[in-house]
Amino acid sequence: MxxxxxxxxxxxxxxxxxxxxxxxxxxxxxxxxxxxxxxxxxxxxxxxxxxxxxxxxxxxxxxxxxxxxxxxxxxxxxxxxxxxxxxxxxxxxxxxxxxxxxxxxxxxxxxxxxxxxxxxxxxxxxxxxxxxxxxxxxxxxxxxxxxxxxxxxxxxxxxxxxxxxxxxxxxPTVECKFGSQSDLSYESIVAFDLGTQTAITLYDGEEFTELENPRFTQKSEQKIKRKSKALRRKVAPNRSKRIKGSRRWKKARKQISKLQRKVSNQRSNWQHKVTSDIASRYDIGVTEQLNTKGMTRKAKKGSKRKKQKAGLNKSILSVGFGALNKMIAYKIEQKGGLMLILPTKQIKPSQRCPECGVVHKHWAELSNRYHICDACGFEIPRDKGSVMVMYNVATKAQPGFGTSLEDCGCLSSTNLTRKRKHTGSMQQLGQMKRQKSCRKSDGISETPSVYTAG
Ligand SMILES: [Zn+2]
Incomplete structure (x- = not known):
């Protein structure tokens, strides 16, 4: 279930x-x-x-x-x-x-x-x-x-x-059509990578598809900025001075929240359209494990590229990486497909040559948009290269040490959602209750409650 x-x-x-x-x-x-x-x-x-x-x-x-x-x-x-x-x-x-x-x-x-x-x-x-x-x-x-x-x-x-x-x-959970990794059928398999310039790069063994990044936030940002400035000029509520917010202030605030809501609606609409389309066309999806938290971390103090990093963060957050990955995963799995999440650190899709499997360290830098392999002379744009590596790994065609599926272990979408610290749900409470009543029936006295003390 x-x-x-x-x-x-x-x-x-x-x-x-x-x-x-x-x-x-x-x-x-x-x-x-x-x-x-x-x-x-x-x-x-x-x-x-x-x-x-x-x-x-x-x-x-x-x-x-x-x-x-x-x-x-x-x-x-x-x-x-x-x-x-x-x-x-x-x-x-x-x-x-x-x-x-x-x-x-x-x-x-x-x-x-x-x-x-x-x-x-x-x-x-x-x-x-x-x-x-x-x-x-x-x-x-x-x-x-x-x-x-x-x-x-x-x-x-x-x-x-x-x-x-x-x-x-x-x-009811839909059973996965693919039993073990050994009998994956490679007919409709797709590797995808999320990026900032092209939101999603897809590769299905024959052709690449690049989906443009819709910059909703950037378009509406100016509008929101202008409205926020107008809001700052109005009389805002101040509790300590006992000032109520003016009617114009309330009105301006409403307009801003409406704009922000519009952006978020546009985003989720676009995400659902794109992910539904991918999930309907392919049975197996392959992608790498993301670390959005690290990716969107603020630039280090004193870093020269502070502005650049802020811009990158904004476009990462604008597309909503984590949400996209999860959506594709659950939509594929819902129809009985399979989602493979490859461990990024092991495979290094963006540093590995899809042709010969040699890892180039300097490929990791984001400014390197076009990769040329020193070892075999293979040329490919950065994003396309990494999806090709992922596709090759899934179809067991990637040369290079430690890149086979058996080596990295087939990860399912459960690994997408990192385990959060839980603070106790209703279900866990029920278990605690049961334990308590068991202890009581054993005749062991409970610790006195706070009320007797207070
Ligand atoms: Zn090469």
């Missing part, structure tokens, strides 16, 4: 929208109450409050504050869990200390399991029923793939004044 997230736009009527706003406000209050609880306990006796302690408070909390009794208990737990996740990230040094959240920016809430809600849809439009609010809201949108809905999240976008629902669905 694979899990996919599908987003639909909600169209609540006036009374429904008011109910949604009330629920959102209550969830924001609960979030802030949990943050306050943790802060208070820490200040009072240097104790960290755990998720379970807060979760066990919920029934009493609901008795005191009756408006929470109507909300679904699991969705309240999910909000408490959000606080726990935020603190978990803080303890691991991944983010700053969680702050109180303003109701204005609070996004929404979620139902972490299958109860309390229902989706009436077959992947296109339909409606969603929230049992705790007792409402059925119309929704519009089309899912690329539809399956069994498992979780539901309601989100509000304040800038747009729009409501969305994001549904995770379980989809």
């Amino acid at each position: 694979t899990t996919r997230r599908q987003t639909f736009r909600l169209y609540p009527n006036k009374t429904q929208e008011n109910q949604l706003f009330v629920a959102r406000r209550n969830h924001a209050y609960l979030y802030n109450a949990c943050v306050a609880h943790r802060r208070y306990k820490w200040r009072a006796n240097k104790k960290t409050v755990t998720y379970f302690e807060q979760q066990n408070c919920l029934p009493a909390f609901k008795k005191e504050w009756v408006e929470f009794a109507d909300l679904h208990s699991q969705s309240l737990q999910a909000t408490v869990k959000r606080v726990d996740l935020a603190y978990g990230g803080f303890f691991q040094g991944l983010r700053r200390l969680p702050k109180f959240k303003s109701i204005r920016n609070y996004s929404g809430w979620s139902y972490p399991a299958k109860s309390g809600w229902k989706v009436n849809s077959n992947g296109k439009h339909g409606s969603v029923t929230l049992n705790d609010l007792g409402i059925t809201i119309k929704m519009r949108g089309k899912a690329k793939q539809w399956g069994i809905p498992t979780t539901l999240t309601i989100a509000y976008k304040p800038g747009r004044n729009q409501w969305f629902t994001s549904i995770t669905v379980d989809i």
Whole structure:
């Protein structure tokens, strides 16, 4: 089973929208109450409050504050869990200390399991029923793939004044048509490389295809710059001086966010078109492992090429390398194809000659756009050369030491997404709960909770 997230736009009527706003406000209050609880306990006796302690408070909390009794208990737990996740990230040094959240920016809430809600849809439009609010809201949108809905999240976008629902669905995994590496059929195999000047370079054994990089950001950047300058001239809100943002300031800010939204929509539209086209034509995709984080790192201090690096970073981010790779991978795998991710450091596609396999160190420099091999005299533009090497590796035709598929190991798309540090999901919580109840039944007393101390 694979899990996919599908987003639909909600169209609540006036009374429904008011109910949604009330629920959102209550969830924001609960979030802030949990943050306050943790802060208070820490200040009072240097104790960290755990998720379970807060979760066990919920029934009493609901008795005191009756408006929470109507909300679904699991969705309240999910909000408490959000606080726990935020603190978990803080303890691991991944983010700053969680702050109180303003109701204005609070996004929404979620139902972490299958109860309390229902989706009436077959992947296109339909409606969603929230049992705790007792409402059925119309929704519009089309899912690329539809399956069994498992979780539901309601989100509000304040800038747009729009409501969305994001549904995770379980989809049966499509079996890979290619069993082992030895019986790869080479009929429709494509090697591709992502670059900044040509966004994608493809090679399918016969011809090269180069896809131009659409510079959406560059085009709209000037517009955004001009508008930002106009925004700076308007009266901005200042909390400490108790100045409210002017009406013109609000208007200008809206225009900027609209432009930025347009750019991001253009980008994702282009990405989906291109990747769907590639995935529909080929069964096996070959590419190299990317290190976008290192690629887009800021130029070293005092570096002469600071501006150049900044420009490069911008165009890398403008195309969205990581997203493109992932899209091609999941689209190919969804139809039963195979994705090979070659280890860059081992293969060195951009330094290796596709003809004789000799590695040239000076080819690595980005300014070297055209490569001529000293050993065999083979000439090829840089990007085309590296896709050719990757294609040859996949078809086992690349000369050179340690470049066969067996040597580098066939990597699948799971290697594309680098493992992130996890701060504990709902699933892991369930496991912890089970462990706890086991310990209790063994007769071993638990450590006294914070409440007896405080
Ligand atoms: Zn050569």
